[in-house]
Amino acid sequence: MLSEDDVLAARDRVADVARHTPLDHSYSFSAMTDAAVHLKLENTQRTGAFKIRGAANRIRTLTDAEQAAGVVTASAGNHAQGVALAASRSGVDATVVMPEYAPYSKVTATRSYGATVVLHGEDYNDAQARAHEIERESDRVYVHAFDDEDVMAGQGTIGLEILDDLPSVETIVVAIGGGGLIAGIATAVKARKPDVRVVGVQAEGAPSAARALEQGSVCELDGVDTIADGIATRSVGERTFPYIQDRVDEVVTVSDDEIALAVTLLLERAKTLVEPAGAVPVAALLEERFDVDPDEVVVPLLSGGNIDMNLLTTVILRGLADQGRYLKIRMTLPDRPGSLRQVTDVIADERANIYAIEHDRTSGDIAMNDTEIEVDMQTRGEEHVEGLLSRLREKGYDVEVLV
Structure with a gap:
């Protein structure tokens, strides 16, 4: 071992x-x-x-013939960048297969280090299967991400x-x-x-x-x-x-x-x-x-x-939400002047800071004379959140916490 x-x-x-x-x-x-x-x-x-550590060590243990043939690997992103840079530093051609939904920043970075990037499949295992196909087709050396x-x-x-x-x-x-x-x-x-x-x-x-x-x-x-x-x-x-x-x-x-x-x-x-x-x-x-x-x-x-x-x-x-420092709620209000002001007055009294308010009058889940609102706000901890929610519910609002 x-x-x-x-x-x-x-x-x-x-x-x-x-x-x-x-x-x-x-x-x-x-x-x-x-x-x-x-x-x-x-x-x-x-x-x-x-990942650069393992990739560099693997590539530098290849024979001259294996380095000339090039390498291929599969990765969700970090191993891809490690192989790309390590191969470039050793003068070895590299092809990297990444899942189709790999973060754009990681795909871009991998290409910037000199590797050819192939996007394939939903996750690492799908990408790995395609990389092994390329390994067989082109006689490249497969550089495993971990095994x-x-x-x-x-x-x-x-x-x-x-x-x-x-x-x-x-x-x-x-x-x-x-x-x-x-x-x-x-x-x-x-x-x-x-x-x-x-x-x-x-x-x-x-x-x-x-x-x-x-x-x-x-x-x-x-x-x-x-x-x-x-x-x-x-x-x-x-x-x-x-x-x-x-x-x-x-x-x-x-x-x-x-x-x-x-x-x-x-x-x-x-x-x-x-x-x-x-x-x-x-x-x-x-x-x-x-x-x-x-x-x-x-x-x-x-x-x-x-x-x-x-x-x-x-x-x-x-x-932030887990710390009680961000709160997003959904409520249904009567669609008449002053309804929103009553809600914002409660929020202001509780010293919460509103980031955004969104109205939706078209939802099929509410009555024709109602409107649905979503409110994003900055809060100051779990006790503050509980106090704000209690005040709104005391006023008769049915409050749904989204985040």
Whole structure:
């Protein structure tokens, strides 16, 4: 199996391509969790994610003939960019297959690094099937996003950096999609410091590793549904799973709402932009999905920062709503002068700030002499929201909370 020596060799191969990313002691998250939290900022890595490490290591282990033939891969985005840049730096031609609905920013970035991009299928598994067809048709080498020991070894260099920079670390928290990242990190960490705990985190809508651990073997989910597109895989890797079984201490899951809150808090408190897949370790820590002792030294790995700007807007609003700082409601009013003023007077008295109001007189769900309104507003916490809703309902309004 993969060993520490493999990870050490990978560190030498990728040293001129991958940055040694910083650890940031977060006073805010330490105060929130009663732990000593140090954020591993892999979102500041070249291409904006950890994937450059594994991709570079794999490409640099190819023979001259394999490099001449070129490589092909499938990816939801971050591995695509890693392969594209690593191949370009090694003078290797690369073709990348991405899902049709991959974030536009990731597709554009992958092309900018010099790869040919093919859009195919609804998710990673569909893209992977097409990439294997290209592999057979053109005799290219397939660079797997996670299920490859050279790729795992490259990702494991993150573990070496954490141990070198923070010898007192007690727990490292890592997102799991296909499992290559956590397999490599756990290999490096457990070889040097077996007592350091490695915790894996998945989205509730894509719990492939958690499900596999429950039944003791790799299984394929019927589908995935999560905002964390970087870890939205239907199955954990056949090669990565034994490492997860043997070297990962615990695997937990978090909801999309919890992920959105973590993204928002990282942006607001840590001043760092993280994509949903990169924020799941912080979400699990904040939601106490695993036990943490007071002052325990914990390192959540922020594995990537490549979030689509349209998605970021939605994520921030969801995160603010979860804190009671954003509220969207729907109400039905009599369609006569003064009705709206009565509602806005209540909102003003409660010191909420209205962002937008939308009228709809055409809905078939309301009476002909009524109008339906939706109100977006800024609020000041959960108690403020409850107080505002209570005042509106006391006035006789039937209020539906949308967000």
